[in-house]
Amino acid sequence: MLKSVYNWIDERLDITPMWRDVADHEVPEHVNPAHHFSAFVYCFGGLTFFITVIQILSGMFLTMYFVPDIINAYKSVDYLQHKVAFGVIVRGMHHWGASLVIVMMFLHTLRVFFTGSYKAPREMNWIVGMLIFFVMLGLGFTGYLLPWDNKAYYATKVGIQIAASVPYAGEYIAIFLQGGDIVGAQTLTRFFALHVFFLPGALLALLGAHFFMIRKQGISGPL
Amino acid sequence: MREEHNQEAQESGQLPKKSRREMSRRQFLSYTLGGTGAFMVGVPLIFNLRFAVDPLLQKKQGTDYVKVAKVEEISEVPQAFKFTVHQVDGWYESEPTMEAWISSDQEGNIFALSPVCKHLGCTVNWNGSGDYPEQYFCPCHGAHYTKDGEALAIAPAPLDQYEVKVENGWVYLGAIHANERV
Numbered sequence: 001m002l003k004s005v006y007n008w009i010d011e012r013l014d015i016t017p018m019w020r021d022v023a024d025h026e027v028p029e030h031v032n033p034a035h036h037f038s039a040f041v042y043c044f045g046g047l048t049f050f051i052t053v054i055q056i057l058s059g060m061f062l063t064m065y066f067v068p069d070i071i072n073a074y075k076s077v078d079y080l081q082h083k084v085a086f087g088v089i090v091r092g093m094h095h096w097g098a099s100l101v102i103v104m105m106f107l108h109t110l111r112v113f114f115t116g117s118y119k120a121p122r123e124m125n126w127i128v129g130m131l132i133f134f135v136m137l138g139l140g141f142t143g144y145l146l147p148w149d150n151k152a153y154y155a156t157k158v159g160i161q162i163a164a165s166v167p168y169a170g171e172y173i174a175i176f177l178q179g180g181d182i183v184g185a186q187t188l189t190r191f192f193a194l195h196v197f198f199l200p201g202a203l204l205a206l207l208g209a210h211f212f213m214i215r216k217q218g219i220s221g222p223l
Numbered sequence: 224m225r226e227e228h229n230q231e232a233q234e235s236g237q238l239p240k241k242s243r244r245e246m247s248r249r250q251f252l253s254y255t256l257g258g259t260g261a262f263m264v265g266v267p268l269i270f271n272l273r274f275a276v277d278p279l280l281q282k283k284q285g286t287d288y289v290k291v292a293k294v295e296e297i298s299e300v301p302q303a304f305k306f307t308v309h310q311v312d313g314w315y316e317s318e319p320t321m322e323a324w325i326s327s328d329q330e331g332n333i334f335a336l337s338p339v340c341k342h343l344g345c346t347v348n349w350n351g352s353g354d355y356p357e358q359y360f361c362p363c364h365g366a367h368y369t370k371d372g373e374a375l376a377i378a379p380a381p382l383d384q385y386e387v388k389v390e391n392g393w394v395y396l397g398a399i400h401a402n403e404r405v
Contacts, residue, residue, distance in 0.1 A: 050263070054267055057267060057268065057271055058267070058271060060271075061271040061274055061275055064274075064275055065313070072314060072315070075314035075315075076313070076314050078314065079313050079314035080274075083313075084274055084277045085273050085274060085277045085280070086270045086271075086273045086274045086277075087274060087277075089270045089274075090270055090271055090274045093267060093270070
């Protein structure tokens with residue numbers, strides 16, 4: 001059944017070469033943990049992506065209950081965590097995944113650094129990786145405010161004060177991030193928009209570039 | 224995708240014929256990798272999906288009876304009574320105002336009709352139109368109903384009824400259900 005559906009589509013669109021192209025690629029011996037166990041350090045990039053997928057999925061489901069509004073944000077988070085089935089697990093995935101994705105990304109960066117994989121011709125991929133790093137930090141910063149509890153509020157106040165210390169532009173950056181003069185209703189909607197639309201959009205585009213380049217250039221050689 | 228890869232490889236005869244049904248290396252790998260992948264995607268998804276369909280599986284909360292009117296106030300002519308119910312909507316609790324047209328029939332049985340038109344949900348009024356005296360009339364598309372709520376035009380069903388309870392000289396209203404008088 002599945003095969004005949006696949007064949008029907010394949011006859012018309014010739015999709016086999018497309019996924020073959022994606023799926024068939026060299027995995028050199030020096031990055032394969034089955035050959036050298038120490039090669040597990042090459043897994044951190046993939047693990048970062050895996051956790052990112054979990055973040056996107058669990059985040060999509062969390063927005064089914066979450067309200068980005070100062071009256072209801074805390075109440076809706078409290079409701080989805082304590083009253084909805086598996087709410088603890090879904091929010092837990094997003095909460096712990098947020099930290100884990102930073103950890104994995106950091107380990108991936110260390111591996112790339114110490115294997116010298118950032119060197120020519122892969123400098124552009126390092127730059128894109130750094131941009132991904134900053135987008136991830138942005139996602140962490142904006143997501144932290146959304147539960148609208150004391151921790152979230154003061155973390156954002158501190159974060160915005162740090163941003164405000166930028167010479168000359170600081171004041172404007174702070175007002176832009178706050179959407180006003182205080183951390184309040186407009187900050188929350190703003191951070192929500194950044195957290196679920198703008199930053200994930202940027203992240204997916206950058207990830208696309210990251211993966212395209214690694215596929216085009218291949219994995220860097222052994223040490 | 225992996226499965227297709229596999230089947231295709233078998234068909235094109237890349238694999239040597241074996242008398243025993245041995246598993247090829249490629250088949251083994253696609254099953255183990257596919258299984259691991261499915262597990263890693265499936266487990267998080269199960270939690271997420273159960274989380275998403277929770278409203279479907281939550282127990283319906285029963286409607287409490289609300290004290291609405293004194294029995295002496297009720298006549299054979301329908302009158303509109305407003306009352307509030309306690310509503311829990313996720314994290315939001317409120318006291319929305321409801322309305323009921325309460326009247327008694329010739330035997331003195333008190334009954335209450337919902338003012339929500341069964342055509343498209345506008346609000347009906349008793350004697351709402353001069354063209355249809357002694358009837359409920361909906362201003363939106365001209366649906367009209369008898370005193371018992373029976374639909375005479377446009378609406379596909381009679382007006383819904385409230386659960387009615389009379390206690391100590393007071394009329395209490397409960398849940399809304401389909402009309403049982405017509």
